Amino acid sequence: MRQVVQDLEASRIREVANEGLGREGVLKFWFGESDEVTPAFIREAAIASLQAGETFYAHNLGLPELREALASYTDALHPGRGAAHWQDRLAVTSGGVNGLMLASQALVDAGDEVVVVTPAWPNLVAQPLIMGARVKSVPLKVLGSGPRAGAWALDMDALLAAITPATRMLIVNAPNNPTGWTLTAAEQRAILAHCRRTGTWILADEVYERLYFAADTPNGAASSFLDVAEPEDRVVIAHSFSKSFLMTGWRLGWLVLPAALTAAVGKLIEYNTSCAPVFVQRAASLALQRGAEVTPALVAHLKGCRDTLVPLLRGLPGVTLAEPLGGMYAFFRLDGRTDCLDTAKRLVREAGLGLAPGSAFSPEAAGWLRWCFASRDRERLVQGVQRLRHWIDTQAR
Ligand code: PMP
Numbered sequence: 001m002r003q004v005v006q007d008l009e010a011s012r013i014r015e016v017a018n019e020g021l022g023r024e025g026v027l028k029f030w031f032g033e034s035d036e037v038t039p040a041f042i043r044e045a046a047i048a049s050l051q052a053g054e055t056f057y058a059h060n061l062g063l064p065e066l067r068e069a070l071a072s073y074t075d076a077l078h079p080g081r082g083a084a085h086w087q088d089r090l091a092v093t094s095g096g097v098n099g100l101m102l103a104s105q106a107l108v109d110a111g112d113e114v115v116v117v118t119p120a121w122p123n124l125v126a127q128p129l130i131m132g133a134r135v136k137s138v139p140l141k142v143l144g145s146g147p148r149a150g151a152w153a154l155d156m157d158a159l160l161a162a163i164t165p166a167t168r169m170l171i172v173n174a175p176n177n178p179t180g181w182t183l184t185a186a187e188q189r190a191i192l193a194h195c196r197r198t199g200t201w202i203l204a205d206e207v208y209e210r211l212y213f214a215a216d217t218p219n220g221a222a223s224s225f226l227d228v229a230e231p232e233d234r235v236v237i238a239h240s241f242s243k244s245f246l247m248t249g250w251r252l253g254w255l256v257l258p259a260a261l262t263a264a265v266g267k268l269i270e271y272n273t274s275c276a277p278v279f280v281q282r283a284a285s286l287a288l289q290r291g292a293e294v295t296p297a298l299v300a301h302l303k304g305c306r307d308t309l310v311p312l313l314r315g316l317p318g319v320t321l322a323e324p325l326g327g328m329y330a331f332f333r334l335d336g337r338t339d340c341l342d343t344a345k346r347l348v349r350e351a352g353l354g355l356a357p358g359s360a361f362s363p364e365a366a367g368w369l370r371w372c373f374a375s376r377d378r379e380r381l382v383q384g385v386q387r388l389r390h391w392i393d394t395q396a397r
Pocket of ligand 1: 032094095096097098121173176177205207239240241242248251252253
């Protein structure tokens with residue numbers, strides 16, 4: 001076995017979830033998904049496709065119907081170039097995670113240097129490592145005071161200093177899992193200008209683009225590298241149907257690429273998965289066409305979840321957190337508890353509360369816990385906080 005594969009870490013979130021196996025009544029907020037089922041009209045489109053006998057291989061880059069729908073969707077969110085512009089810049093992938101891996105396969109050689117902004121979803125670090133890259137992490141810093149105390153923020157000087165002509169690729173996820181940190185257009189411009197000078201590719205994981213609560217952008221979505229980049233810039237954007245369309249289990253995503261890279265990614269798709277399932281793509285086409293029935297209500301609901309959970313958490317003794325601007329996670333520190341893996345396991349066993357340990361996302365986040373607030377029933381969040389409060393009180397005694 002390759003050494004890098006042997007060295008891959010087992011998921012610490014799974015380790016906590018395993019603690020809950022066979023335990024009744026655990027309130028589970030550890031995984032990054034909503035407990036809401038995919039809307040019926042999307043499921044029905046998949047069923048109709050299967051009933052019609054669509055059980056065959058399809059084009060590597062995706063069904064024309066879905067690619068057209070994606071081109072219109074992209075143009076609506078990032079207007080100015082017209083839907084036709086996006087047609088040859090799209091690749092349909094088997095989940096966001098597959099799109100991100102394809103980008104690493106296309107761009108990263110063994111021995112290359114890749115910079116990742118952390119804390120980050122663990123896959124973003126593991127994927128370049130699997131390609132044999134050397135990964136350099138640039139940590140966000142925690143604001144100690146002011147109205148956003150406890151928020152994770154970019155240290156732009158540190159990031160730009162870390163990206164040199166030796167850096168093949170920068171991987172950045174904003175809105176960020178787990179911290180809820182987001183990038184402004186001005187920051188994206190500064191990063192892009194620097195990466196143009198160093199010849200560094202930017203792999204922007206924007207799967208949470210639509211799950212944005214700040215209402216300071218024209219389209220309600222978080223600012224995207226697509227809004228600041230030129231078509232030929234070395235920028236690849238990873239997207240997913242999982243979060244904005246409640247389709248985690250369907251395994252469908254897409255990449256937005258410079259046109260010159262699309263055919264190469266099509267070749268890689270051939271050797272990875274060959275294509276995404278047709279019935280899934282049919283359902284996704286309809287999800288995009290009727291997205292107005294899904295995403296705005298979902299975002300409003302998630303905002304309500306955030307606004308329920310965050311003030312309650314802030315009211316607990318020893319808890320520090322800032323309101324997340326995007327994504328679906330509350331990320332908080334519990335004073336005096338540096339071993340968050342142990343804390344998360346104990347919370348499962350002793351409080352019936354399932355959270356993800358911050359150390360799963362980077363060493364700097366040891367002592368932090370991630371709470372996915374995408375809960376259909378907000379009362380579950382309230383109950384979860386009650387359990388946490390009770391547990392903290394018992395510890396203090
Ligand atoms: N990027 C980030 C930051 C994520 O949190 C996730 C899902 N947890 C993904 C990508 C991938 O999502 P999927 O493979 O379900 O599309």
